[in-house]
Amino acid sequence: VQDITRRREAEEEQHVLRRQLAHVSRVATVGELTAALAHEINQPLAAILANAQAARHIIAGEEPDLAELQAILDDIINDDKRAREVIRRVRSMLRKDGSKPEKVDINRIIQDAVKLVEHESDFKGISVVMDLADGLKPVMGDRIQVGQVVVNLLVNAVEAVGEVSDPSRSIIVGSRMEDERGVVVSVRDTGKGIGEESLQHLFEPFYTTKESGLGLGLSISRSIIEAHGGRLSALRNPDRGATFCFTLPAAEEADTI
Ligand SMILES: Nc1ncnc2c1ncn2[C@@H]1O[C@H](COP(=O)(O)OP(=O)(O)OP(=O)(O)O)[C@@H](O)[C@H]1O
Numbered sequence: 001v002q003d004i005t006r007r008r009e010a011e012e013e014q015h016v017l018r019r020q021l022a023h024v025s026r027v028a029t030v031g032e033l034t035a036a037l038a039h040e041i042n043q044p045l046a047a048i049l050a051n052a053q054a055a056r057h058i059i060a061g062e063e064p065d066l067a068e069l070q071a072i073l074d075d076i077i078n079d080d081k082r083a084r085e086v087i088r089r090v091r092s093m094l095r096k097d098g099s100k101p102e103k104v105d106i107n108r109i110i111q112d113a114v115k116l117v118e119h120e121s122d123f124k125g126i127s128v129v130m131d132l133a134d135g136l137k138p139v140m141g142d143r144i145q146v147g148q149v150v151v152n153l154l155v156n157a158v159e160a161v162g163e164v165s166d167p168s169r170s171i172i173v174g175s176r177m178e179d180e181r182g183v184v185v186s187v188r189d190t191g192k193g194i195g196e197e198s199l200q201h202l203f204e205p206f207y208t209t210k211e212s213g214l215g216l217g218l219s220i221s222r223s224i225i226e227a228h229g230g231r232l233s234a235l236r237n238p239d240r241g242a243t244f245c246f247t248l249p250a251a252e253e254a255d256t257i
Pocket residue numbers: 152156157160189191192193194198202207208209210212213214215216217218219241242
């Protein structure tokens with residue numbers, strides 16, 4: 001009984017650690033987004049400043065046009081709301097328990113993720129092909145977290161393929177229904193493949209074979225998928241390279257997104 005209790009405690013501890021890691025990594029992603037967000041907030045701020053200066057100009061005149069002032073104030077309020085909305089989005093990403101399950105279109109998430117890594121894959125001369133099923137059911141989940149998993153798998157695939165020199169280097173990312181109740185996403189590459197020894201440790205936090213790797217991508221990805229009630233696994237392809245697959249349960253009464 002004591003053994004079981006200890007194991008449970010250890011499992012719980014690991015669970016907490018993974019959640020913290022997922023949070024850290026989400027914060028890091030936000031860090032990378034900061035430049036883009038600063039740009040987005042800068043725009044309404046500049047508009048507010050221009051409008052406020054115009055209003056001061058009007059008030060200083062002989063007969064201030066009140067209708068004009070009214071319109072300027074409306075503009076200022078709208079621009080302020082825009083800036084606040086940007087900040088709200090960032091804050092909900094930073095919150096520790098910020099996940100809000102919603103119906104998520106997996107194909108859309110894959111398309112967005114591919115766009116994010118395309119620059120890198122193009123640069124390395126690797127083609128990323130999408131093989132997405134029609135009529136896929138949505139899944140319940142946090143689109144940012146699930147998107148993060150697809151990006152992690154794609155980045156790993158690009159890195160693995162980048163290490164081999166072969167003209168037919170490619171990555172295929174696919175989606176399909178498993179049965180009526182589950183959606184499967186697979187990322188198949190023709191990269192350097194996974195050694196027998198590596199296969200045992202891939203999903204452990206801080207396991208890495210890369211000089212500049214943290215070894216967190218797969219462990220965070222697995223904890224995200226498991227928190228969504230799914231599974232993430234790795235396979236060695238019969239010819240060459242590796243395939244990573246995850247399943248997610250389809251949303252109930254899920255015909256619309
Ligand atoms: N597609 C793949 N092909 C071959 N090996 C892979 C593949 N994906 C992951 N691996 C192996 O699993 C290890 C762990 O991957 P993981 O994504 O967790 O960490 P990482 O990529 O090394 O670092 P990072 O924290 O930046 O993601 C990698 O170092 C690599 O050895």
